[in-house]
Amino acid sequence: MKTYIVGGAVRDRLLGLPVADRDHVVVGATPDEMVALGYQPVGKDFPVFLHPQTHAEYALARTERKSGHGYKGFTVYATPEVTLEEDLLRRDLTINAMAEDEAGALVDPYGGQRDLAAKTFRHVSDAFAEDPVRILRVARFAARFTEFSVAPETHALMRQIVDSGEVDALVPERVWQEVARGLMDKQPSRMFQVLRDCGALARLFPEIDRLFGVPQPPEHHPEVDTGVHVMLVIDWAARQGLSLPVRFAALTHDLGKGVTPPELWPKHHGHEAKSVELVRTLCERIRVPADCRDLAVAVARDHGNVQRALELRPGTLVELLERVDAFRRPDRFEEFLQACECDFRGRPGYEGKPFPAPAYLRQALQAAQTIDAAAVARTADPARIREAIFQARAQLVAAWRDRGEPSWAHFPHQADMGVRGIGPTLAAAFEQAALAMTAVVTDPASVAAAQAVDIRCEAPDNELLLVDWLNALILEMAARHMLFGRFDVALDGPRLHATAWGEAVDRRKHQLAVEIKGATYTELKVARTGSGQWLAQCVVDV
Amino acid sequence: MKLDQFEQVSEVEWRVAPFGRMRVPAVIYADQALIREMDEKVFEQLTNVATLPGIVAAAYAMPDAHWGYGFPIGGVAAFDADAGGVVSAGGVGFDISCGVRTLHTGLTAAAIAPLKERLADRLFAHIPAGVGSTGELRLGLDEMDAMLRGGARWAVERGYGSAADLDRIEEHGCMAGAEPDQVSEHAKRRQRDEIGTLGSGNHYLELQEIVEIHDSKAADRFRLRLGEVVVSIHCGSRGLGHQIGTEFLRQMVVAAPGHGIELPDRELACAPINSPLGQSYLGAMRAGINCALANRQVITHLTREVFAEMLPGSHLSLIYDVSHNTCKQEWHTVDGTSRDLYVHRKGATRAFGPGHPALPNELRDIGQPVLIGGSMGTASYILVGTEAGMSRAFSSACHGAGRAMSRHQATRQWRGRALVDELAGQGILIRSPSLRGVAEEAPGAYKDVSAVVEVAERAGLARKVAKLKPLACIKG
CATH class of the missing domain: 1.10.110.30 (Hydrophobic Seed Protein)
Incomplete structure (x- = not known):
């Protein structure tokens, strides 16, 4: 008997890719001989064995003949007379129909190497059509x-x-x-x-096929075609290395746009509800697992609300959070936000644009979570506890929004990191941007306010002033080997006067990630947002 | 990026004819797959660079190009001072002269194997790395200026390494024209105790095994033998360089209108070479280059101390030292005429071919070693400059893998501890003060360096000589 490595392992080795699993074919052996050698039989439909030590798969060389409709309708011949070439002949593509013998010599009867070099998928024989x-x-x-x-x-x-x-x-x-x-x-x-x-x-997937050729408004969708948009969205999700549920949700979020009557194009009012219906039917048809289905339904239903998050009223925000089960399933909520971000970025020119909605919704959730549910339950009419909790949460979100509570966030840049501060005043936004910068290095909460440092700078406009402010902090951090966790900024026209509180860097205490080289003019923006808050952001080089 | 915005010159060369305010074409060396994976920003930034005054021939991008600041990282552009050419602080970048040097150990991986763990621990203990780390040296102002003037030569004169090292460093270890007076007090303050420190982020010191030889003639000349171990050091000009970049970028932004320069992007801030600000920056930037060279020289010395202690009799000799973020005055032949140009390489390596007068005597006939760093846990490469490369992108090649994923995404996807364990399972030891830093630098967050190197070779920018596999990595 002779043993060969076959299929993907041979292909991937020739491509210089890492080889995960090695499948083996055994020629000239019977199942009894394999068992006698200590191999463990496992195949139901054809003879496959596990190696006694390595537990790698060894299949007897076989041919298959189609004998009926569908996947199961095959007759298998696996006798010692079946040759390697016959076994390779039944495989799908030439690049997968190569084998390597025990000495490492390549067996390539059907031009697999040629097709690898030409980067071509070519079927091995007409048997391809059988499955x-x-x-x-x-x-x-x-x-x-x-x-x-x-x-x-x-x-x-x-x-x-x-x-x-x-x-x-x-x-x-x-x-x-x-x-x-x-x-x-x-x-x-x-x-x-x-x-x-x-x-x-x-x-x-007729519901996906239909999306191609369906136009969307070019002012929000430079790619226009809905099918093209969805493809950009799933490729973005893949480039970010996101999970399967997120990618599936990204694929199906806009299914509803495929059934908009053409006379209404390029608008798709209410497509979300139609998406939900189509996602459910699709999931049932191909037996999509529940985790993928549930996230896809949530994203189909609410991706439009997420894009509009900053404009939603407090009650609507809480409804959204409750609908996606954010209070009980924070991990799922993160995946939900990831899929919605893919929807935003899957448009030409939107890859690097600021997208504040996820951070905003996380903060709204945080505000709503400060509720004392037990206290609400004690005082409320037992029949109306749900509603009482909803009201309390909505009040907390309203208070959070009206306070214009300052906040900070990071946004992605390919090699480095973006820092963003938001606050009711320009000074507050500058303070928050500084906190966001500290958070690039370490958790700001881990920095004690042991020592105060005085900082002054002046610049011809607010954007240059932000960069100067952050660079002044970077200089003090580097030269004093300090970290800062609290900031007090006062602005007087083009002049900034601030105090930064912090302490010496301590490797044991601070989980240090990376040192900052400088604040840059990339994605630099200082402006008022629609809700009247100030936003101050730029990318820092690390 | 979409392919249809380019004119395909060859399988690995893509061109954008001048449009709008572009003065010259933009040229990218990459194959279809790499172009497709590049961020759209590379197109925008490269075509912006092509609008700058006095630019010569074309704005070039290397196969590892990605979204940078003003210039794409992996960008190369040359300017003629007499044609109103500019020097750009953004075109050099914050980490002036960040680069790689590689040292022979003369030892085989098998010989080092039993000591590997201890060697990694000792190197990690002896070489300061990570946020807030400081070196043993404290430089007063006079000594600081001497360092900024002398570069690696200063370090050798102080006993850090030998004169033989200097020949194997670009500019023979000392960048001429450095003007410490142009470097601010702030920048010098940041550097007081940072000489001999690795820094953080993508900087590292690695023990690597030579696992493939692709060009045995060049490998012989570089004394690279299969199975032997080399040490690679990747770091830059530390706080001093960052501060020079920050300050001059700011000055150039403000001064641009006065120089009649309309900036498509503030980050492209530049000044005419023949202007007081341009000259001042060149003096400071060259001092920054010397700071990086001195820094790598001192780290080399620290590495040798560890080897001398653990493997007495071992001798670490320098193969070469390359810089990635520079603007250098060089002579290049453009359309048959030899011209004096200021070549910006932002995340790109100089790759002089055989016969270039700047090469050390013993390498002149073979060409310059081009050191390509991978990401933590992945392969690195040594290439050699080629004759053909002299007529492409002003003798420049790629510099590394380039990120495929932001730090933010990386920390969501990987945990530092799990990565360290996983790499240890592959025989790669990681020593780092920061597990979050390790997660941000996960190998999966970078592009495949092999694909980049492959294309650099096919494009004739440089030729593959050897592939290196990491054994241990000291990470800042």
Whole structure:
């Protein structure tokens, strides 16, 4: 008997990629011989064994003949006479139909290396058509190997499979399994592109296919086409390395736009409710797991409200927070915000724009959480506790918003970090921006106010003054080896006079992340926001 | 970025013809995949650079280009002083002369293996790294000025290393034209006790094993042998450089209208080379370069002390020292004419080909070693400058992997402790004062350096010589 490494492991090694699992094929052996050698049989439909020590998978070389409709309809022949070449012939793509013998010599009867070099997905033989799941696999590979394209003859064959109706017989679980894996790959939009090109998208996911060609208002959506937007959104989610539920929610949030009557285009009033309905139907059809479904429904329903968060009334904010279950499931709430941020950024030119909504909603949640629920429950009419709690939360959010409570946040920059301060006055916004900067280095709450440092600067405009203020702090931090956790800023026209309180850097006490080199003019903005608050922000170089 | 905004010159060269206020084209060296992954900001920033007065030939971006400040990181642009050319503090960046040097140990990975843990611990204990760390040296004002004038030569004169090191450093270890008087008191205050410190962020000291040789002739000349261990040091000009960058950027922003310069982005702030401000910046920036060279020289000395203590008889010799964030006056042939130019390299490495007079005698016929740092836990590369590269991007090559993900996202995705354990499982020891810093620098937050190096070679910017795999990493 001879043993070969086959499939993905061989392909990935040739591509110089890390090899995770090694699948093996054994030629010239019977199941009894394998068992006698200590291998443990595990295959239900065909003979697969686990290696006694490594527990890697070893399958006997086999051929398959189609004997019925769908995924299960196969007859398997796995006798010692089946050759390696016959086994490789039944595989999907030439790049996956290579083997390596025990000495490391490559067996490549179907041009796998040639197609790797040409970056081409090409089917090995017409047996490809026997399993329609392979269409999904090719699409998924396109999301992973982003430079590869489908060979014209393979594309034609995929079309033919779609036209024959074979795709409609796919088992829902298999569809979800492949799509879920593709969503977690590098550029998921390519999977949908391949599916769309061969007509499979319209059969498997008509609600996604429909989005292509549906216009949106160009002033908010420079990409116009809803399908293009959704593809940008899922690719953004993938680039951020976000979780599967977030990526699935990103994929489905705008499904409702596909059913807007064309005479109403490019507007899509109320598309969120239609999205929710379509997401539910889709999830039921392909058996999407509950965590993915629930997040997708929440994002479909409320992504519009998140984009408008800063304009919502306190009661509406609390309703939103309760609807997404933010009080009980903070992790889910974070994923919800991530998906909504992907929606915002999945538009050309929006990749680096400030998006204050997530920080704003987190703070609203924090304010609403300060409620003493037990006290409310004691005083309220037992039949109306829910409503009493809602009212109390809404009051807390209203108070938080009216106080214009100062706050800070970080925003992303590719190599460095953005710092943002918000406050009722310009001075408060400057103080908060300084706190945000300290938070790049360490938790501001861990810095004691042991020593005060006096800082003065002057600049021709507010934006330069912000950069000067932060750079003055950076100089004091560096030269004194101090951290600052409290700031008191006074502004007099172009002049700033401030006191910064802090203490010496202590590695044991402060969880130190990184040192700041300087405050920059990138994403620099000092302005009043719509709600009358001051915002002061820029990127700091670390 | 979208491909259709470029004219494809070759498989690895993409061009944007001048439009709007651009004076020259913009050129990116990258393959389709890298271009697609680049942030749209690279296009915007590079075409902005092409609008600056006196720019020559084109604004170039290297395969690892990403969103920077004014200039993209991985940007190269040259200016002619006599044609109204400018020098830009943003085009050099905050960390003036941040760079990499690599030292031979002459020891095999097998010989070091039993000592690896202790060696990593000793290096971590001996070389100050991370926020707020200070060096042993305290520089008074006179000694500070001497350091700013002398660079690595100053350090060697004080007993940190040997004269042989100097030949293996750009500018032979000492940048001419440095003017310590142009460096502010603030900047010197920031530097008082920072000589001989690594800093933080993406800075590191790494033990690396040579795992692949791609060009055996050049490898022989650089004395790189498969299975041997080298030490790479990545750091810059510390607080002094940052302060020079901050202060001159501010001055150039304010002075730009007076110089008749309309800035498309404040971060592109610049001043004519032939102006008092331009000259003042050049003097200060060159002092910043010397500060970085002195810093890496002192860290080299500290590294040698640890090796001498643990592996008596070992000899660490310098292979080369390259700087990434600089503006240097160099002669280049443009359209058949030799011209005196001020070349900005922001996150790009100089890559002189064979025969260049600036190279040390023993490397002149083979070309300059180009050291490419990976991210923590991933491969690094040594390349060599090529003849062909002399006519591309003013002899420049890429400098590293470039981030693929912001620090913010990285900390959401990884935990420092788990990363340290995972890398230890792969035989890579991490020593760092900051677990959050480790998470922010997670290998997965960076692009694949191998792809970048591959394209640099295909574009003829430099040729691969050897691949290095990390064994231990001291992280700031």
